Each structure stands twice: as C-alpha cells, then as structure tokens.
Amino acid sequence: MSHGRDGQGTGTGADASAPDAFERDVLALMPALRRYSRSLARSDPDGEDLLQDCVEKVLARRAQWRGVNLRAWAFTIMTNLHRNRHRRQAQHPEVEFEDALGLSAEEENADPLERQRLERALDRLSADNRAVLMLVVIEGYRYQDVADMMAIPIGTVMSRLSRARRQLAEAMKDDNVIALRRPK
Secondary structure (H helix, E strand, C coil), rough: CEEEECEECCCCCCCCCCHHHHHHHHHHHHHHHHHHHHHHHHCCHHHHHHHHHHHHHHHHHHHCCCCHHHHHHHHHHHHHHHHHHHHHHHCCCCHHHHHHCCCCCCCCCCHHHHHHHHHHHHHHHHHHHHHHHHHHHHHEEEEEHHHHHHHCHHHHHHHHHHHHHHHHHHHHHHHHHCCCCCCC
16 A cells, blocks of 8 residues: 555556655655754765764664654754754764865855855754754644654743744844944
8 A cells, every 4th residue: 555645545556667656755755854953963975974874774763663654753853863863962072174174165145145144043052952943934834743853842832932032033133133333
C-alpha cells in the first residue's frame, strides 16, 4: 500500500522503477526541510549536511513510520539530529577549514546588509527558541505539533515563541538605529 501526502494509505499500486508515494512525499518536503535545517544549523553548508542526514535517516527508518503525518515525523528527526550534533560539537569543538584559512564565501543576496542583520538577530536567539520560531512562523506548524515534535509542553512552545518574537523584534529595531548628527 502506498501513502498519500497526509500519510493515509491511497491503495494504489506503484511501478517498481518509479519512486513510490513515500519517496515522492519525502521529496515534496525538501524545501521546508531545507529552510528548517539552515535555520537550525545557522549556515548553508551545515544546513545542507543536516538536511542530507535527515533525509537519509527518514528513508532508512521508513519501516518505523506509523503512516501518520510524514512532515511532522521528518521534522522531529531533523530536530533530534540537530540536538545530537549540537551536543557532540559542544563536547568536541571543530574548526572549519575555511575559518582556519580566513576564507569567507560571498553571499548572493539583493540586500546583504539586511540579511546580515536578520542572521545576527536569529543567531542571538537560543537554539530552542529559534527552532520553535522557525517551526511555527516559517513552516506553519500548530503549537501542539511543535510540542509533540520537540517533546515539550505546549505552554513552553508558546513562551519560547513569544520570547523569540520579542527578542527578534528588539534586535532588528536596535540594529536599525543609526545615530546622525545635524550640522551646526
């Protein structure tokens, strides 16, 4: 039995050479998973690594999926992978090759200063607050879904989201202040 987008069985057969519905559904999740992975990892390369690890684990553990809400299941896997990676990095810090050489990648963005301001503001958030913010605001999850994914009470989701929004607004406002002097 193949699975539809909502995780319910569709009852249609699939050609053995074509990707099945599960794989198509995982592919359809890629843009949302990519946004979330980049927000968690705070960099495009690390985000891509996290995305690849997540998709690999989702496909490898397909048999463990209960057939309900593939999207939430995949986001939960990514959240847990990030937490585990964060713990490992705290215990065994790494130095990136480019950082060691003093190299930096150029960003292609219409307004790099605005992007930098937003990245700085997001970087100031704790990892937990940033994850809740991304899941609710960007990915559109309900509070209860986020609570289930992160294994925390719904009240904690609401307080983290409120705190993240307030801190983000303050950081963006503070970065926007330019002191100008009037000529005398």
